[in-house]
Amino acid sequence: MNAQQTLVMNGRELSFENGQTLLEVARRHHIDIPTLCHLKGTMPTGSCRICVVEVEGAQTLLAACATRAVAGMKVQTESAEVVKARRMILQLMLSSGNHNCAIRGSNDQEWTDFQLKVHGEDGSAELCPVWGDCRLQDLAYRYQVSGQHFAATPARYPIEDVNPFIVRDFSRCIQCGRCVQACNEVQVNNAIQFGYRGVETKIIAAGDRPLKDSDCVFCGECVQACPVGALVEKDGRYSVRPWETQKVRTTCSYCGVGCQIYLHVKDNQVVKVTGADLPPNNGSLCVKGRFGYHFIGSPERLTDPLIKENGTFRKASWDEALNLVAKRFKEIRDTHGGDRMGVLTSARMTNEDNYVAQKFTRAVLKTNNIDHCARL
Amino acid sequence: MTNTIADIETADVILITGSNTTENHPVLSAFVKRAAKFRGAKLIVVDPRRIKLTEFATHWLRPNLGTDVAWINGMLHVILKEKMQNAEFIKNRTEGFDALQKVVEKYTPEFVEGITGIPAESLVAAAKLFAGARTGSILYCMGITQHISGTDNVKSLANLAMLTGHLGKAGTGVNPLRGxxxxxxxxxxxxxxxxxxxxxxxxxxxxxxxxxxxxxxxxxxxxIGLKATEMIPKAHSGELKALYIIGENPLVSDADLGHVQKSLKHLDFLVVQDIFLTETAQMADVVLPSACFxxxxxxxxxxxxxxxxxxxxxxxxxxxxxxxxxxxxxxxxxxxxxxxxxxxxxxxxxxxxxxxxxxxxxxxxxxxxxxxxxxxQEHPGTPILHGQQFTRGKGLFHAIEWIPPAEQVDDEYPLFLTTGRLLYQYHTGTMTMKSADLNERAPESFAELSSTDARKYGLRDGDQITVASRRGAIKVKVKILPKAVDGTLFIPFHFAQGAANVLTNAALDPISGIPEFKVCAVKINKAA
CATH class of the missing domain: 3.40.50.740 (Rossmann fold)
Incomplete structure (x- = not known):
């Protein structure tokens, strides 16, 4: 293997390794080639063609994600030809669905008619649920195009909102196939595929049934992979916009895999969870980790210390509760000995919490009667 | 785990037993499925239930409940008979090999078939595949540990890894999946x-x-102090006076719940510290509210x-x-x-x-x-354990005989019960049951039954039945599922209503103190 091979990209001589694609070479050297269908860790399909580049001597523009680097290649990633092709692709995508962000153009009756139509089909007067968090919208701005260039096509399939967790909006699907790859190549749940042909193409589950009646296990990998507003979390659709939230990285609190997650916080509430692209999970999550966060802000959470009197609980201050617990623990320890007391610590708490619990048991209660639910 | 999660994807052969990985460790299961689908890794699934991973398996061995030591000894027997053991690893890294050899001698594939129900030729093929692999990884979970022979089961898997030398390098190891x-x-x-x-x-x-x-x-x-499973009986007898329970809900998670409840009532003082007023917290004298993760x-x-x-x-x-x-x-x-x-x-x-x-x-x-x-501070951490030597120096083979589960089926209690988790709920449901959509997917307890058993008892999907063991009885709906094993019910333990642990047997593994959640005997009746 010759690790010293080079090619020329946008006039810069760049090194690459055998087997690397033009996209990989570009990314390694911080040259930004836009992508839509490309999904890390899966076989490139080259289907959206937004990553096309101009290679000297080639008959046509080549998809950077699917073209292997060859020594001596001369590549342009933003030439006039390339930009023209990208604009055309974006215009076609924008005209073919309910992309009702401002990028469609905004100066005549057609705009108003279009918005009203979309609002009717969405059942909402809001702009697209992923406004501000959409790869297609980003690229439309970058290449300054709108959907007006082509006649709008009607939405062929209605929104599927009968599922828990996920809303499927086919009118906003650009058929990039990332969800299909996420499902089949990353999570290997094999629940969704491309169905039908040509203009009727649709991402389908189990013979075109709703996700809830298919093999789908609602891991949400497809939602995280979707670059547009076709797959959106049911909770927070419209009500949570990315600029209103802050992301905090932490570790999931369900099973022992320890997935790295982002908690998306709005007004001191966790409103969404996404997977962080880091080990051990590399962006993947399961249904519990992604969608099982409601307990955090549940109104049933305990808010005050409780003391039982005559069989019923009453609220107490920390001082009162701590004094009572300390007094009773002390009495029992001093009367019966620490070995007549026990502590069940928790596999759900942090290491720091557990350390303090065992230190308390041993140093204060003077017993080794401490255990947790590892056995259960 | 001796090895890392990412490491699983590099194994040539993956043996998974007692782990319904796609439901209990879904993200980790993707590493297994990708290895099988895209890297040509061979998957050996040893599990009585037709879990999702069996669809990806090269070999699916379906043992009778509580017969793990028998099939593992059977594999060891086959490997030795075929001379496929890793002689160098055994010589340099282990001790106790002679005793092991002696014990597994009688575990011929035919003898093992009699105990486990695994066809002799399937056992031979799987054993040869695992031993012959360049790298072999063993994954296991509570299906291995929640038996009175749980410790023996784990030691037996360690025997298998040591005999084949599948330890201490990438793509190998003995890997318990923590729940x-x-x-x-x-x-x-x-x-x-x-x-x-x-x-x-x-x-x-x-x-x-x-x-x-x-x-x-x-x-x-x-x-040495008391294990959780020893504290409860001591609370019952009055020896234990006070318990401080932090973030645990033994009133749903423990075996033989009726007994647990009585035991907690006997305490002089119970403090529960939790994020919700759980079933256990409701019994407390003082409840202390804690922050969540x-x-x-x-x-x-x-x-x-x-x-x-x-x-x-x-x-x-x-x-x-x-x-x-x-x-x-x-x-x-x-x-x-x-x-x-x-x-x-x-x-x-x-x-x-x-x-x-x-x-x-x-x-x-x-x-x-x-x-x-x-x-x-300078140490880079240790992704793979036992690279050069084991914690104790040499790895010790344990010569282990199979013992049957504590409870057997009989005329009165003719069906086995096994328990576990579902994808959409988690442990006692304290957290997951606060999400409406998770509850929509898994709303209530049920008994998974094979179509054969359903016919035998004249039951249809959705019928209400009473499931009774020697310790208690619950009412649940029947679900006829292809996952089920003939003669065995599966009930998820998440639910306080229709709680599987009212039925389970609190017989413990003598070393680990883990109850035998995975096997007990029950009878069923159509609810009136």
């Missing part, structure tokens, strides 16, 4: 009756002295021993506080001042008294976590 986010950490931190942090024995006087110096106390007990700074240690950061995203509700703060305040109120400025200050103390965490700091794990053992 709770920080069960690894709770053990590492000494949340166990016999050890301090990093498994330093409480009975070791030198260790006790070290901890006394570190904590500024005297008179630390060197007597999203409200805390700290660390969790995952199933691959990776110590990772937990960060505060929102503020805790009302007066609820960090668990460590509450415990430290109780200590202070009892006359032992325990004051920490932050979770980081606690972690610094942990690193001082915990050799395997000695080199870990919050700064070092800011980006990605570190695998312990990591004894010094």
């Amino acid at each position: 709770q986010n920080n069960v690894q950490g709770a053990c590492d931190m000494g949340g166990l009756p016999n050890v301090y942090t990093a498994y330093q024995p409480v009975a070791d006087l030198a260790i006790a002295k070290k901890m006394e110096d570190a904590w500024g106390v005297t008179g630390l007990s060197t007597k 999203a409200e805390k700074e700290g660390t969790f240690s995952n199933t691959e021993r990776r110590v990772q950061r937990v960060r505060r995203a929102v503020s805790p509700p009302g007066q609820s506080k960090d668990d460590w703060w509450i415990t430290a305040e109780i200590a202070t109120h009892m006359g032992y001042p325990m004051k920490y400025e932050s979770s980081q200050a606690i972690f610094e103390e942990i690193a001082k008294v915990t050799p395997s965490y000695g080199g870990i700091t919050y700064a070092r794990i800011e980006g990605v976590g570190l695998h312990w053992p990591c004894p010094t």
